[in-house]
Amino acid sequence: MMRAFIGIPMPAEIADALEAVQAGIPSGKEVPYENFHITLAFLGDQQEPVVEEAHHALAELRVPAFSLQIEGLGVFGGSRPRTLFADVKPEPSLTHLHRKVHRAAHEAGIELARQRFRPHVTLARFSNDGLRGEDLAEMQAFIARRVALSTAPFTVDEFVLYRSHLGRAGPIYEPLAEYPLVTEEAVTEWA
DSSP states (O other): OEEEEEEEEOOHHHHHHHHHHHTTOOSSEEOOGGGOEEEEEEEEEEOHHHHHHHHHHHHTOOOBOEEEOEEEEEEESTTSOOEEEEEEOOOHHHHHHHHHHHHHHHHTTOOOOOOOOOOEEEEEEOOTTOOOHHHHHHHHHHHHHTTTOBOOOEEEOEEEEEEEEOOTTOOEEEEEEEEEOBOHHHHHHHO
């Protein structure tokens, strides 16, 4: 069995900006720079042949490259937040890619949990009980001071199939395959 997911890696300049945002996080465990990504589909624990089938289905996808932008911070977990994230500005091309990735995983025999797609980059995780009291107030103030967070637009020209190795120090993400998106140059070459 392997724990796997499909995501969009962050370019270095965006990862640098997100790492700078992490400075001063009042509580929680920061996500390492090399783990910054936008999850398209969490595959969970799968047998290797199933992941290989997903790989073949993903390799067949033809989706144009597009631009994204990070805009704002937020938390997941309601009144007891468990995760701090950088929000992704809505982009129809990202939603299109998400749908195609989900369809490819389904074709490979993987049943994915049905949940609303909220593209984001996780910056920190809090305890399973979530933030409360003074810790919660400090996090709300931290977010309020960064309400105007916005990165320059960046090009998404690939997505990646990752294997996640869980450990005491946190997960380590191993890229298994990279899938390039179709660029204007490639379209011109095909014409």
